[in-house]
Amino acid sequence: MAKEVTQRSDDYSKWYNDLVVKAGLAETSAVRGCMVIKPHGYAIWEKIQAALDKMFKDTGHQNAYFPLFIPKSFLSKEAEHVEGFAKECAVVTHHRLMNDPNGKGVVVDPEAKLEEELIVRPTSETIIWNTYKGWIHSYRDLPLLINQWANVVRWEMRTRLFLRTAEFLWQEGHTAHATEQEAVEETERMINIYAEFAEKFLAIPVIVGKKTASERFAGAIDTYCIEALMQDGKALQAGTSHFLGQNFAKAFDVQFTNKDGVLDYVWATSWGVSTRLMGALIMAHSDDNGLVLPPRLAPLQVVIVPIYKGVEELATISTVAGTIQQELQAKGITVKYDDSDNLRSGFKFAEYELKGVPVRLAIGPRDFANGTVEVARRDTLQKQVLPQAGIAEYVQNLLVEMQDNIYSKALKFREENTFKVDTYDEFKVQIEKGGFVLAHWDGTPQTEEKIKNETKATIRCIPLNASPAAGKCMVTGKPSAQRVMFARSY
């Protein structure tokens, strides 16, 4: 191995961190809780952004950009919102530094205190709805379908690369509608887009559902989410979409004249996914050799490595490699020919496995003589020797097959780790082992809280599209309309 990665069975958490750092995805920075996203990690994020951005635009959304800072008073305007968001955040209190009178670097200039403190946005509902007040007057201005790609800051105490960082990158959609029904439809449309993206691009199957009242976004009437199962049996919330009712419109006095000429408050949604998706992507598919990337999100899809002794052998192999490279590029596949002479091929193999390059082609002198090439696929680690003729088409099909296979493997894992239980005793045993646990719950926050305190499991969601089979709460025995999904989570 090029760089030692902790094995999953030894320490799953350390394995994750090793992968993130050693595959060159991200690292901690000198600023507590803030990460540096390294080129390989950022290239994957760019692929995620491009795919989502297209899905947003295809459904009529436009991008815009709102200020990084939020006046402190804005946070208090929506009562529940401030409770959920305004507390752990970065507060700007001054706007100037000055030379230290004692000659040691710079100090904050006490004269430059802001009249009102500014909060680095933890989310942008408040500043955006304050802006929408100026944009929305009539039903003709609606719907307003806007998305923003931005950085946000939440002062998390315990951070983990990608999964929970003080600063993270995300997109936040904020839409305004004339009717409640349209806003609910939008909320559902966007959670379904997230689910589609997760399955088609991240190759991660997700459960779409609604959060319980206690897990809702601060200020929302309803929060929809997608939940994914990681290899250690814990759940990861990968995206949320909120129906905000008229809460923010009332807090910021955003009214419009409807078709009947009557003034009414506007209906709102917001929805977001973040660099947390990187964590999901890594944890869902990778193995003890390193990253496993679905081909659609791999910045580099194919690497060609020559096996040779001396410059003459390299020259002959390079002509073949060059032809294959061109054929692959003509099919829109990203390829690198790595003929660097400072690393042994075994080292290169391990390095590309670590970084998750889906397909590796190796060409040695015997391949040159026989007109063959060795094809190694990252997902199964299988190798086979194939004729050079037609190899580009083979690889093109293989990439599609691998995307499907990675998804199928994750789906199979989830199916094998989803359990129905009917008693609280069974529940406690199963939750220890991990996985999604479907059980009946009486719908009260008290029971939810009790289960959380006793088992560290939360209700990840009330699944949509589940066949509603009534039953009795596993804790209280009270009636339940359908099973809800429990898990321990990230």
Add this chain to the structure above:
Amino acid sequence: MAKEVTQRSDDYSKWYNDLVVKAGLAETSAVRGCMVIKPHGYAIWEKIQAALDKMFKDTGHQNAYFPLFIPKSFLSKEAEHVEGFAKECAVVTHHRLMNDPNGKGVVVDPEAKLEEELIVRPTSETIIWNTYKGWIHSYRDLPLLINQWANVVRWEMRTRLFLRTAEFLWQEGHTAHATEQEAVEETERMINIYAEFAEKFLAIPVIVGKKTASERFAGAIDTYCIEALMQDGKALQAGTSHFLGQNFAKAFDVQFTNKDGVLDYVWATSWGVSTRLMGALIMAHSDDNGLVLPPRLAPLQVVIVPIYKGVEELATISTVAGTIQQELQAKGITVKYDDSDNLRSGFKFAEYELKGVPVRLAIGPRDFANGTVEVARRDTLQKQVLPQAGIAEYVQNLLVEMQDNIYSKALKFREENTFKVDTYDEFKVQIEKGGFVLAHWDGTPQTEEKIKNETKATIRCIPLNASPAAGKCMVTGKPSAQRVMFARSY
């Protein structure tokens, strides 16, 4: 007109602001000095980003992301840098809010004071070079060619939309090299990429040159810039590229083992352009009717407007419009068919002119009968009636011609407003009138300062690629190797 725009001759500054706001590009926000970039403005910025990002990647650069915050002590590490940058900035001093004990909203929790204040990045050299220390050990790690798309904050006292805002969006490239020569070559490569981008995409001719010592970036050995001339005769700096020598490597102790096995400090460059380019784009080409956008940066390139009475006429016109729309889309042109029934066509015409849509096609009943279409081009405001057959190809060529024409017009304007003067008296008269003024200067900061104080003109740059003709300083009569370029500026 749909919305009244101030005429340039009445008040150029107000005209600019009117355009930005009324064409839906940006507006001021509730946070002092921070703007909201509206969808139409952001769509143009996305086009700018896409073009530049491709140029960066084609020259071997990778994107990454570094923290929003910089520990205060970092800013003091490079002595000149702190003088130029550390002063007017947003300072984070606390990480928590709490409910006001008096019950009025939220207040800063005094218990949550940071040990060391964090500065919202005004530029990222310090945090990035602190990170590079961990990435660079050997000449094999070099060159390191990294770019970041990010928001930055500089606490400007007087702000103008796009041109000078407290928060703005930009890209900042930060590269590390083994030799001085390589770093200088990179600095020049990037300023030339900016110049090429300005001319080919923004359709703005620029002068490439070096800044004088007093106008250099804080911490740079040399600053290269591109300077553009606006319609009011003022210069606008549109991009800079800095050769940083070993200053930041020494400040953050970034050393590497060179090919001879000897430890040496790394050589650095940094370069950036920002949403200020939006200001340049608007001011360089637009007219009293609104925006004029070069077709390559126009989010919407063609709009088709039906002229009709009643639904039957609309239906027949729509079939023709639909065919033309498809033909244009097949050529990769972005087209909208605006058959909205709530606005008169005259209002639509004015609105699309205001927003700078390059080509407008109008189809009325007579056009339907005659198989014609009216083509209006935004740059010259000329209209002509042409056969529907072959219209897509005509429009495709027209867009190319318009891109060239907009550039040529701006080049002609600059040539007509560039003056050589030899005496300080002539200089003072010319500077009052506006334009680029080429004059001899003795190379001293004292003379530069005197000219600035007396005329409000600065040396925009010492042009590269100018035929070096020696002369005498217009102020002191001392010898000068070549003319330098003066102007009043944004």
